[in-house]
Amino acid sequence: MSETPAQNSANETNSAAVRGELDVLDQLMKPEVQKSLTELVEQLPKLAEMVTLMTKAYDVAQSLATDRVLIEDLKGGLGEFVKPIQDKAKGIASAAIEASDRAQSDSTTIGLFGLLKMLKDPQVQKMFRFAQAFLEVMAERQKGDTETK
Template sequence: MAPGYADQTQSYEWLNELERPEVQESLKKLIQKLPEIQRSMDSVGNLIQFSESVVKDRETIDKLEQRLTYSSINAESIEALVQLLGKLPVLLKLVERLEQVTVFLESVWKDKETLDQLYHSAMDFPVVERGKETLELVDRIKEKAESQPQQQISIFTVLKWMKDPNVQKGLHYIQATLDTISEKSR
């Protein structure tokens, strides 16, 4: 049967399609990718062949079933794994930030000037200043107690001290501390 007019028209349409620059560019890219596509197809073929071999190997299947039977992998474990995989991007960001902080802290730790500046800045905090004052007060008390000769303290001296407002304030703090500890232990 001789080709008709309709067959010739279709052939010309294909030729016209091939003359378009975007079609030619696409064909060129496809031809360049053919080796990569071939490698992918070979890999898929190898994977299928391996899978078929494993499925046919009853001993391997039995060992796999035995391992799965004795393992603690269950639906809950698989669901947890899927959820964990979903959170990996967030975990990765946290680990990267932790890594940045670690690098920063290491660089600060190695830089003597920065450490000195941090130390001096910390010494300017009110808490540190208050701590210094307390230590100085303790040192003065210790010095005064050791420099004076020891004398006998009578009960009348203690009663006299009890009238001192500072002693009363200290005893008030002691009583509040005992009450707080008692309430907490109940």
């Protein structure tokens, strides 16, 4: 009796499955695999607890990621935090641009008396106090760095 191509294919599939099962059984007979399986079985309660915790964390993260109200609240809160900083940066940038334009258009020479007059300006005084304090801090840090080495 001759086999049809369908029967031949089914027989090949069955023999491949049997070979696969034998390969698995051969693997299970190895001492290192048995030892690993024993250790794995001993740790199953811990693994189950970890999987439960990870599942709960995933569920929480998923619910937070899909909560449109929370996302909108976070965007609004972040916007309220960033807006003043953004406005201040824009103000400083526009002042710097305007000062640059004025400095380029003014070609007058500042002499000694002009410098003395500028020294009375509160903004110039503030700038000098800042520069002095900054230099003092840098000197203290440099002194501290050299002492620690």
